[in-house]
Amino acid sequence: MSAPEIEGAHSGAVPLYGQRFAEDTEELFREMRRDHGPVVPVLLEGGDPAWLVIGYREAHRVLTDGQLFARDPYRCHGPDYVPPQAVGHVPGMLMFLDGQVHARRVGAVAAALAEVDQFGLRTDCERFADRLIDAFATAGEVELIEQYAYRIPVLVVGGMLGLPDSQLMAVAQDMKTMSDGRKEAIDAWGRFIATMTRLIEIKRARPGRDVMSRLLGYATGVTDDELIQDILVVISGSQENTANWIGNTLRLMLTDDRFALTLSGGRRSVGQALNEVLWEDTPVKATPGRWATGDTELGGRTIRAGDVILVGLAGANADPRVRPAVHGDSGGNHAHLAFGSGDHGCPYPAPELAEVMAQTAIEVLLDRLPDVRLAIPEDELEWRPAVHVRGLSALPVRFTPAYVVEGG
Ligand code: HEM
Numbered sequence: 384m385s386a387p388e389i390e391g392a393h394s395g396a397v398p399l400y401g402q403r404f405a406e407d408t409e410e411l412f413r414e415m416r417r418d419h420g421p422v423v424p425v426l427l428e429g430g431d432p433a434w435l436v437i438g439y440r441e442a443h444r445v446l447t448d449g450q451l452f453a454r455d456p457y458r459c460h461g462p463d464y465v466p467p468q469a470v471g472h473v474p475g476m477l478m479f480l481d482g483q484v485h486a487r488r489v490g491a492v493a494a495a496l497a498e499v500d501q502f503g504l505r506t507d508c509e510r511f512a513d514r515l516i517d518a519f520a521t522a523g524e525v526e527l528i529e530q531y532a533y534r535i536p537v538l539v540v541g542g543m544l545g546l547p548d549s550q551l552m553a554v555a556q557d558m559k560t561m562s563d564g565r566k567e568a569i570d571a572w573g574r575f576i577a578t579m580t581r582l583i584e585i586k587r588a589r590p591g592r593d594v595m596s597r598l599l600g601y602a603t604g605v606t607d608d609e610l611i612q613d614i615l616v617v618i619s620g621s622q623e624n625t626a627n628w629i630g631n632t633l634r635l636m637l638t639d640d641r642f643a644l645t646l647s648g649g650r651r652s653v654g655q656a657l658n659e660v661l662w663e664d665t666p667v668k669a670t671p672g673r674w675a676t677g678d679t680e681l682g683g684r685t686i687r688a689g690d691v692i693l694v695g696l697a698g699a700n701a702d703p704r705v706r707p708a709v710h711g712d713s714g715g716n717h718a719h720l721a722f723g724s725g726d727h728g729c730p731y732p733a734p735e736l737a738e739v740m741a742q743t744a745i746e747v748l749l750d751r752l753p754d755v756r757l758a759i760p761e762d763e764l765e766w767r768p769a770v771h772v773r774g775l776s777a778l779p780v781r782f783t784p785a786y787v788v789e790g791g
Contacts, residue, residue: 700721
């Protein structure tokens with residue numbers, strides 16, 4: 384796909400849409416770095432100019448300087464500004480707030496999540512993983528992205544929030560419908576609001592030992608509408624990102640000899656594969672938009688007040704200034720930017736909870752279906768054509784039909 388002609392700072396801008404950006408990320412980042420350096424002029428779908436930061440040092444600076452690189456576009460553009468559609472701006476949503484208001488809301492979310500018992504979480508993950516596997520174990524084949532990876536995080540996080548078991552599967556399906564932007568998404572959103580409104584009423588009347596009850600205690604001065612938006616960020620962030628972490632790691636383990644899933648292949652640990660994916664195929668490829676509040680210099684580029692900036696976490700992770708020429712083994716190196724950084728980074732303890740979910744989901748799957756293998760050639764797997772996320776459209780597998788756990 385060729386870029387429309389553009390003059391000035393964005394001449395030669397790279398289109399940040401289309402199949403090329405989905406498929407060829409590694410090669411594309413190499414080309415971008417060669418032709419433009421660490422800060423790349425790009426065009427968003429719809430033709431709006433933006434900057435994609437793919438230098439590690441520059442990305443770190445943008446992520447951690449919330450004064451100069453704002454999340455709230457109205458801080459530099461005023462109330463009548465219409466942000467480019469492609470940056471996914473939703474007014475009032477956690478990710479697009481700054482300062483005290485943001486700190487109060489994200490602080491409440493983090494405090495409520497911090498009380499989750501991680502041992503109990505692992506047990507819950509095992510229970511849900513077994514239940515999902517029971518549904519396809521005897522079939523000998525399944526598509527793992529929709530039937531497994533996307534379901535586990537919502538079942539687990541929905542349970543943490545205090546939703547009854549009987550509602551979890553419907554919420555998981557609605558979240559996937561919304562994430563895919565299917566035509567039924569509006570109905571799914573309506574059901575999500577109704578379910579959460581009812582949950583808030585129940586937990587306000589009779590608080591329990593769940594995340595929603597704690598959130599109601601911590602989130603003082605937050606309206607119910609805002610609370611529902613924050614819960615949406617928690618559930619959708621955990622679903623989309625953890626699902627793609629699970630899916631991308633399974634792809635790595637099923638296709639790379641170093642992780643061959645046979646006894647003779649010398650099975651590497653799931654933990655190593657999960658960490659490697661955070662470097663090589665990180666689930667959040669680029670963050671939502673930020674806006675420069677003043678003129679500045681970044682990676683040799685002049686950024687003007689009001690410019691849109693996306694931080695390319697995948698590009699920053701691949702920056703040769705921080706990665707050895709042969710990526711090979713990311714081993715125990717956790718300096719990747721997969722969870723962002725700064726005020727808007729994935730709030731502690733969410734990365735730890737996500738790791739428990741992803742690791743348990745993969746371990747249970749491999750224990751239950753030890754000879755699981757791809758059902759199609761590796762080069763027929765397709766990445767979703769998305770700017771912000773890196774995840775497979777589908778991961779079809781085959782395996783020897785297995786027994787079903789009694790009452791699982
Ligand atoms: C339990 C699972 C998870 C929960 C509850 C969760 C929650 C959140 C929340 C609430 C935010 C918004 C922070 C803010 O803007 O103030 C966030 C941001 C973020 N999360 Fe997570 N997350 C989870 C899993 C993951 C995973 C698995 C990844 C990737 C490997 C990830 C990567 C990110 C990134 C990169 C951001 C920041 C993007 C930016 O700069 O705006 N998250 N997460």
